[in-house]
Amino acid sequence: MTARIQPSILSADFVNMQRDVEAIASADAVHVDVMDNHFVPNLTFGLEMVTRVQAVSPIPLDVHLMITDVDRWAPGYAELGAFSVTFHAEATAEPVALARRLRAIGARAGLALKPGTELSPYLELLPEFDQLLIMTVEPGFGGQSFMDEMLPKITAARSAIGAGGLDVWLQVDGGITTETIGRAAEAGADTFVAGSSVFGAPDAAEAISALRAAADGNHRH
Ligand code: DX5
Ligand code: ZN
Numbered sequence: 001m002t003a004r005i006q007p008s009i010l011s012a013d014f015v016n017m018q019r020d021v022e023a024i025a026s027a028d029a030v031h032v033d034v035m036d037n038h039f040v041p042n043l044t045f046g047l048e049m050v051t052r053v054q055a056v057s058p059i060p061l062d063v064h065l066m067i068t069d070v071d072r073w074a075p076g077y078a079e080l081g082a083f084s085v086t087f088h089a090e091a092t093a094e095p096v097a098l099a100r101r102l103r104a105i106g107a108r109a110g111l112a113l114k115p116g117t118e119l120s121p122y123l124e125l126l127p128e129f130d131q132l133l134i135m136t137v138e139p140g141f142g143g144q145s146f147m148d149e150m151l152p153k154i155t156a157a158r159s160a161i162g163a164g165g166l167d168v169w170l171q172v173d174g175g176i177t178t179e180t181i182g183r184a185a186e187a188g189a190d191t192f193v194a195g196s197s198v199f200g201a202p203d204a205a206e207a208i209s210a211l212r213a214a215a216d217g218n219h220r221h
Contacts, residue, residue, distance in 0.1 A: 002216060003181075003185060003190060003192055003211075003212050003216055004028040004169070004190060004192065005028055005192055005194065005208050006028055006029045006171075006192065006193045006194070007027050007031060007193075007194055007195065007199065007208065008031040008032075008033055008064075008193050008194065008195035009031070009032060009053070010031075010195045011142045011143075011195035011198070011200060012199050017049075017052075017056075021053060021056060021058065022056075023205070024059070024198065024205070025058040025205075026205050027059060027198075027208050028060075028191075029061065029084070030053065030059055030061050030062065031064060031173070031193045031195075032053065032061050032064065033064050033066060034050065034063060034066060034067055035139075035140065036066070038068050039066050039067050039068045039090075039139075040066045040139050040140035042140045042141055046073075047077065047080065050063065050077060050080060051080045054080050054081050054082065060082075060083030061081070061082040061083055062083060062084045062193075063077045063082045063086065064086050064133065064193075065085065065086065065088065065091070065112075066088065066139050066140065070087040070088070070091045070098060071092055071094065074087050074098060074101075075102065075105060077107070078101075078102045078105035078106065078107035082107055083107065083108060084107060084108040084110055085102050085107045085110065086111065086112050086131060086133050087111070088111075088112045088113070088114065089112065089113055089122055090114055095125060095128075096128045099111070099125075099128045100128065108130035109129050109130050110129060110130065110131035110132070110171070111126075111129045111132055111133065112135060112139075112173075113132075113133065113134055113135060114135050114139060115136070115138055119134075119156055120156075123160045126160065126164065126166055126168050127166060129168055130167070130168060130169065131168060131170075132157055132161075132171065133173055134171070134172055134173075135173055135174055136150045136172050136173060136175055136176070136180075136184065137173075137175050139173075142195040143195070143196045144175055146174065146175025146184075147175065148183070150172075152187075154184060154187035154188050154189050155188055157170055157188065158188025158189075159188075161188075169190055169191045170188055170189050170191060171189065171190075171191035171192070171193065172184045172191070172192055172193065174193070176193060176194040176197060177194070177197040177211075178210050178211060178214045181211055181214045181218075182214050182217060183218070184215075185214075185216075186218045192211060194211055197211070
């Protein structure tokens with residue numbers, strides 16, 4: 001299978017967002033980092049901005065919520081038409097109920113884990129989700145280094161998905177470059193978020209192709 005590449009508009013030019021989502025039209029989805037200056041120290045954008053990005057984007061939106069109070073806010077991102085809505089396990093006491101609400105609206109439901117959050121308590125919930133996001137940096141900022149110590153967690157997640165015969169995409173986010181993507185793919189990731197390595201490159205489309213090639217050369221499937 002071909003690796004899914006999802007550039008993060010956290011590294012785009014916020015006043016040229018339409019131009020920048022058009023520049024990544026060859027990618028599989030736009031990764032949209034919603035931050036509330038509370039769950040993480042940084043602040044980005046909310047429902048109104050994402051509604052406009054959805055309206056102009058040539059490819060689907062993969063929304064990554066780094067916010068508290070996801071039970072209040074997450075369904076709105078599904079309602080505006082996001083293809084996928086991922087919330088953090090650390091941000092709700094009722095992840096299954098929220099996943100069901102998102103799916104009922106028509107979005108794919110994603111569960112994200114910070115680097116310090118154990119995978120094992122969440123494995124039994126995976127059938128309720130379409131995507132599992134293993135953070136490979138501490139969430140909040142672009143341009144950080146890939147945490148190699150997350151590779152065993154990716155391997156464990158891939159094993160559980162395989163053992164359960166589940167159709168769950170395994171996404172990684174943080175520090176993904178042509179140098180690191182192979183290791184994440186080899187561990188079992190199939191969906192790759194990349195911010196600075198796409199928007200910091202001279203040509204975003206070429207960066208997307210290079211990431212895809214580097215991942216596919218190392219894929220476990
Ligand atoms: C970090 C965000 C990431 C970020 C990745 O909290 O969730 O999506 O944009 O940026 P890079 O690829 O530069 O590490
Ligand atoms: Zn993200």
